[in-house]
Amino acid sequence: MIDKRPYIKYIFLFIMLLLSTSLFAQKEIKIGIFAYNGVEFALNRWDKTIKTLDKAIPDYKISALYLTKFNEMTEVVKNSKIDFVLTNPTAYARLEKEYGISRISTLINTREDGGLTQFSSVFFTRADRDDINSLKDFKGKSIMGVNKEGFGGWQMAHKELLDNGIDPFKTSNVVFAPDSIKTTVVYSVLSGKADIGTVRTGNLEKLVSKGKIKKSDYKLIGLKNDGFALPHSTALYPEWPFATMPHTDLKVSNEMVKALLNIKTSDIAAIKGNYTGWTVPLDYVPIHNILMQLRAKPYEHYGEVTLASIWKEFKYAVVATFIIVSMIFIYTVYIGVLNKKLKISENNLKKSNRDLEKATLEIKNINQDLEERIGIAVQEYKIHKEAKQSSLKEMIGNIAHQWRQPLNILSINIQNMEFEYEDGIVNKAYLANFVHKNKHIINSMSKTINLFSEFLKNDKIKENFSVKNTIEEIISALATQFKDYKISLNLLGSDFEVYGSASEFKQVILNILNNSKDELAEKCVDNPTINITLNNGEITIDDNAGGIPDDVLDRVFEPYYTTKDQGKGMGMGLYIAKMILEESMESEILVSNTLEGARVLIKLNQKVNYGR
The missing domain is CATH 3.30.565.10 (Histidine kinase-like ATPase, C-terminal domain)
Structure with a gap:
């Protein structure tokens, strides 16, 4: 007969190996990154950052999901396929409103001037255009932006013009770069194909530093003087946010924040990512405000009053009102039926008056008895409460008294030891007795303080x-x-x-x-x-x-x-x-x-x- 025990041992070891592999497997955390310039560009910029975060949070396996289109980002957020989001401000505002993602940190962008947590847009024209020197000169001119939905490439500029009483779509000829590339805007203005251009802050300076254009080729219009490091013509808005999904565990979010804030300017993650670091999340309400003002997604129907918008905004109130009205109607019908029954029973009730009076008297007697019992119970409660308060005061007094006495005894014992040492009485037996006696006193004091600590806990x-x-x-x-x-x-x-x-x-x-x-x-x-x-x-x-x-x-x-x-x-x-x-x-x-x-x-x- 074949001995099966060795095989059972191997099977058991194999099962334990599978269980240990499962138990020690790392949980996966995915970060969705908006790769607007393509996956290769985004991978080159953010890969070291992802690896740094993965190393900083060892309990989880952190990876990135690069998404080149916003509808792809919307899909993975909607279906909770990622745990964190790194995207531009307008995309964040849309995802925040529609799916409830929350910012936990803001990017300190660029590595010049100590890093920037905000950015803006700038108006520019050719240096030789003497007829364009301020925003009011834009009337009748052609204005080129990167893209109608581009935040730094058009929406900031659009808002700035509206705030200055200029509707560019009514007073000017607005055009956009056919390829949605910022350099197309710059070269179109410098070649005379457009009178005025608007791009994100820093773009012109980068082209100058790379030798693509000269600073003398263009001039800036409507510059702000607010101490910001880069020349700009519009209000400042927060940089890219790092956001957490609603389902993401708070502990994981906190660890992610710590890991981001620990990235230093000299780290390879910051160098490859062309940023300075991360900071506490900025306020992104201004992003929502500009999108509402321009009626851009997700606020394209902002301010419109339609049945659909009323239903979307007040559907819970409408449902609640319908339920209340229905209940009032049902209650009214019920009251009508009840009144009929009451009229039929009226004669019977009159005949029962004597019994009712008798019952009323009995109830009165019961109430009187109940009031007396309640009075006794209340009095007993007051007595109990006062007794408890008295016990509390007595306990505190006893604690104070019990501390004074052992402290005095300890003081006397120590003084006596000094005298008895001088008299040569102190020996091993004396010390043992001294330790035992005073240890007992200290234990008693410890019990007292433990009692007081528990009381004040x-x-x-x-x-x-x-x-x-x-x-x-x-x-x-x-x-x-x-x-x-x-x-x-x-x-x-x-x-x-x-x-x-x-x-x-x-x-x-x-x-x-x-x-x-x-x-x-x-x-x-x-x-x-x-x-x-x-x-x-x-x-x-x-x-x-x-x-x-x-x-x-x-x-x-x-x-x-x-x-x-x-x-x-x-x-x-x-x-x-x-x-x-x-x-x-x-x-x-x-x-x-x-x-x-x-x-x-x-x-x-x-x-x-x-x-x-």
């Missing part, structure tokens, strides 16, 4: 809370300590609300105040003072402890870094405060010196949750 639930009230709670808790050190603690300024965990925020303020208190106490400052000032989303905490040495100032937020003597501090206070503010409250903390001491500045994100 707060869940770290995020909600809107008053900054001033929360700080006042901390001040109240520290009042005795600060009084013992004769430190003047002042809270100034007006209150405001923020959204976050109040208990975590208390920890931030407590850590900062304890640092200042320790410095003031150590340096024995005359008239030690701490001022806390609230001002429109900012908190300034100043002390007069003499300040922080310059060689220490840059390291105060490092974990475990402390200038205190060993055993007096772990160096985690400001580090924890910074982590809470940045990661939990999306806020910022800065430390500097004043003439009198140290200053801590907290810039809070005044985001308030309105329950949406």
